[in-house]
Amino acid sequence: MRYFYCFLVSVVLVFACNNINQNVIEFYDVNIGSNDLSQIFEVKSFVPLNIPDSINFGIIQDVQYVNNEIIVLENGLNNSILFFDSLGNFTRQLSKLGNGPGEYIEIEFFTMTSSSVVLYDRNQSKLIYYDLRTLNYISETKLDFLLVGGLGLTDDQLLLISDSQEKTGYIFYQASTDSFNHLPQGPGVIEGYIPQAISTDLLGQGYLAQAFTEQVYKVGNNTLDLEFRIDFGSKSIPSKVLETSDANDFYDILSSGAYYFAAHNILIREEILAFNFFNENIENLELAVVDLNSGESLRFSPDSHLDYVLMRPLSVRRGEFQTVLLAEEVDHSSLLNLGIIIQDTEFPILVSYIPRY
Numbered sequence: 001m002r003y004f005y006c007f008l009v010s011v012v013l014v015f016a017c018n019n020i021n022q023n024v025i026e027f028y029d030v031n032i033g034s035n036d037l038s039q040i041f042e043v044k045s046f047v048p049l050n051i052p053d054s055i056n057f058g059i060i061q062d063v064q065y066v067n068n069e070i071i072v073l074e075n076g077l078n079n080s081i082l083f084f085d086s087l088g089n090f091t092r093q094l095s096k097l098g099n100g101p102g103e104y105i106e107i108e109f110f111t112m113t114s115s116s117v118v119l120y121d122r123n124q125s126k127l128i129y130y131d132l133r134t135l136n137y138i139s140e141t142k143l144d145f146l147l148v149g150g151l152g153l154t155d156d157q158l159l160l161i162s163d164s165q166e167k168t169g170y171i172f173y174q175a176s177t178d179s180f181n182h183l184p185q186g187p188g189v190i191e192g193y194i195p196q197a198i199s200t201d202l203l204g205q206g207y208l209a210q211a212f213t214e215q216v217y218k219v220g221n222n223t224l225d226l227e228f229r230i231d232f233g234s235k236s237i238p239s240k241v242l243e244t245s246d247a248n249d250f251y252d253i254l255s256s257g258a259y260y261f262a263a264h265n266i267l268i269r270e271e272i273l274a275f276n277f278f279n280e281n282i283e284n285l286e287l288a289v290v291d292l293n294s295g296e297s298l299r300f301s302p303d304s305h306l307d308y309v310l311m312r313p314l315s316v317r318r319g320e321f322q323t324v325l326l327a328e329e330v331d332h333s334s335l336l337n338l339g340i341i342i343q344d345t346e347f348p349i350l351v352s353y354i355p356r357y
Contacts, residue, residue: 023226025273026295027260027288028233033298035307038337040289040300041353044320046340047088048347055093057082060324060348062195065317066112066132070350079107081117088350094119094135102128102137109195111152118158120147127158129175141178148190151198151206151219159206159219163190170208172222181222188212196264196276199316209275211262212237230275232260254281263288267355269319274355276312287311289355298357306330310353320352 033040047070051057058076065071069091070084080095094117096103104121111118116138117130125146129138145164152158153172160171169185192211199207206219207227214232217224237259258280267274273290279301287300302308309330313321325335327345335342342349 023228025228025230025290025292026233027230027290027297028235030288030297030299033289033300035300035303037306037310037334038339040287040356041310041321041338042356043338043340043351043353045352046325046342047084047086047350048342048345049082049084049088049350050090050347051082052090055080055082060314060350062110063315063317063322063324063350064110064112066114071112071117072350073107073110081107081110081119088347092135094130096137099124101140102130104128108147109149111150111158113152113155115155116152118150118152120150122146127173139175141173141175148193149195149198151208153206153219153221157221159208161190161193163187163193170224183224192262194262194264196313196315199266200318201268202319204318207266207268209264209266211264214261214263216263216266230263230277232277235260237261265313265316265321267316267319267321269354272355272357274321285312287355289357291357296357306334310351318352320354323351323353325349325351 049070049072056077057074060072060074062073063070068086070086070088072082074080074082078095078097080093082090083092084090097105099105104119105123106121108120108122110120115132117132117135119128121128126140126142128140130136131138145162145167147160148163149161150158156174156176158173160173162168162171167182168187168190170183172181189211197209197211201207208217208219208224210217214230216227216230218227235258238253260277260279263275263277265276271292273292275288276285277288278284279286288297290297300311302311309323309325313323315322326348327342332342340351
């Protein structure tokens, strides 16, 4: 969580959403499942990303898909956005370092529309638009507030998440009119935001998981509609945490019991719901899988490197978990059990997969 490691402030929901009790997912008294990865996950695809030697890439931080292209944000020497075809062949790179028009110092996050790449440089507090096909600079918008995340909705509209004191909350930005529709939020909701709070389903529909309220919203044009709330029952953090403005007080509350909190990486697919959540502390991240027909649930806690990589995915895109494997860090026989067959390679492997139940 962005600042949650060192500071937590009160959580207050200050805008109304439709029918707040319309759908509650009960998640309590849940048994721990067996860590047989081949029984937990079904791998849908795996693609080695053939990154050229000329690119000094670092950790892959995010992945997006547009028009059969794989697009990743990496934080290597130059912090850039890399493009690959569906087979993992490198096609181009967006790297425009600097402080001039169309240039960035560091990419805080990026998002996509059907025709544009949009990135945010927190150092210069600006959104930059590039043509998706040519990567030519289109325009930029200088902001008087800071952002921690965003989601492209249409060619003309973005959902932005702001952590600036004067504009804390969610903001719908209309590029054509340069207008902002601000939905204020309590600072705790925003301080608890992490990039994995935003996910997309099979049809590209965006969802936003709200920290600590455990409410999941469907993102529309200028609307956030409550889809469901996850009820952790007796494992829910006591309501007094909503009034806490001091990190030490928050950790005192955590130490008073065994609580679940901050659901994210929301995957909604047919009759299955899956998500990550923190169990007792921010070091203990678990995976939840819920059968929406029967209401039965399981939770899984990683105990190996491969468990960790798969149970704590990088993101949820197109209704699938996304993670990146490095061949030298995992046992190839374990990959074979998942149906992943690779040759020895130095390239990172992008894996898309879904939970079983």
